[in-house]
Amino acid sequence: MAGTLTPERTARRLCELSADARAAVLLDAAGAPAGFHGVTGDRSGDFAELARELFEAVDRAHRDMPGGPPEQVEAQVDGGTVYASRTPRWTLAVVARRTALSSLMLMDLRAVLGELEGGAPIRRATAAAAAGAPVEATEEAAAGESPVPELGVDEP
Amino acid sequence: MRERRKGPIGRAAGIAEGVAATVRRMQREREPRVLVYDETGYARLVQPDGRGYERLLQTADRMVELVDESEAEAKPRRARKAGT
Numbered sequence: 001m002a003g004t005l006t007p008e009r010t011a012r013r014l015c016e017l018s019a020d021a022r023a024a025v026l027l028d029a030a031g032a033p034a035g036f037h038g039v040t041g042d043r044s045g046d047f048a049e050l051a052r053e054l055f056e057a058v059d060r061a062h063r064d065m066p067g068g069p070p071e072q073v074e075a076q077v078d079g080g081t082v083y084a085s086r087t088p089r090w091t092l093a094v095v096a097r098r099t100a101l102s103s104l105m106l107m108d109l110r111a112v113l114g115e116l117e118g119g120a121p122i123r124r125a126t127a128a129a130a131a132g133a134p135v136e137a138t139e140e141a142a143a144g145e146s147p148v149p150e151l152g153v154d155e156p
Numbered sequence: 157m158r159e160r161r162k163g164p165i166g167r168a169a170g171i172a173e174g175v176a177a178t179v180r181r182m183q184r185e186r187e188p189r190v191l192v193y194d195e196t197g198y199a200r201l202v203q204p205d206g207r208g209y210e211r212l213l214q215t216a217d218r219m220v221e222l223v224d225e226s227e228a229e230a231k232p233r234r235a236r237k238a239g240t
Contacts, residue, residue, distance in 0.1 A: 050215050058208065061206055069195075075190045077213055077217045
């Protein structure tokens with residue numbers, strides 16, 4: 001199906017989705033890199049290895065904590081913030097700018113992993129100028145843009 | 157409820173308090189920290205003396221360094237490309 005997210009494209013997809021994401025890597029369940037974006041080829045192996053180590057350290061830290069196993073981690077350091085999210089099949093880690101909003105980055109990670117696992121594709125708004133041919137501004141056209149179906153209006 | 161200050165000295169003191177609070181907040185935001193989230197999104201702070209804390213920060217630091225190095229390497233290449 002066209003537009004289906006592949007593991008190779010996932011890291012790039014995340015960086016395209018979030019302006020604050022600088023580089024990302026996707027690991028499979030075995031910890032092998034499945035795709036990366038934002039790091040040079042000679043550094044991608046090290047980058048993937050560090051992403052793997054991140055969750056190893058998270059699991060070690062979690063032994064002292066109550067609650068279920070962590071699914072996401074946020075590590076804020078001087079030069080930026082690293083976010084990572086995992087599912088039973090995939091681990092996605094991203095290096096973001098310090099200005100990134102944690103809640104948004106973590107939501108983007110979950111959304112991209114959800115899309116990779118066959119969930120609904122992430123909808124992105126398009127600028128009016130980029131949307132193509134101008135459409136006459138009518139109530140019907142406006143209703144068509146709304147993601148929420150209007151009550152009392154029959155679907156065509 | 158906060159008591160309203162009266163007079164120019166009171167207003168100046170209020171501004172100074174606001175600036176001090178902002179500086180404190182910015183310092184706090186710059187401090188290294190690690191948070192882990194469970195499947196419900198519940199966040200827990202990894203304590204600095206906790207197991208794995210140092211390694212988590214070192215790993216994150218190294219990841220940021222790798223990206224810095226990659227971007228620094230890519231920049232002159234992009235500049236050269238644009239110049240040709």
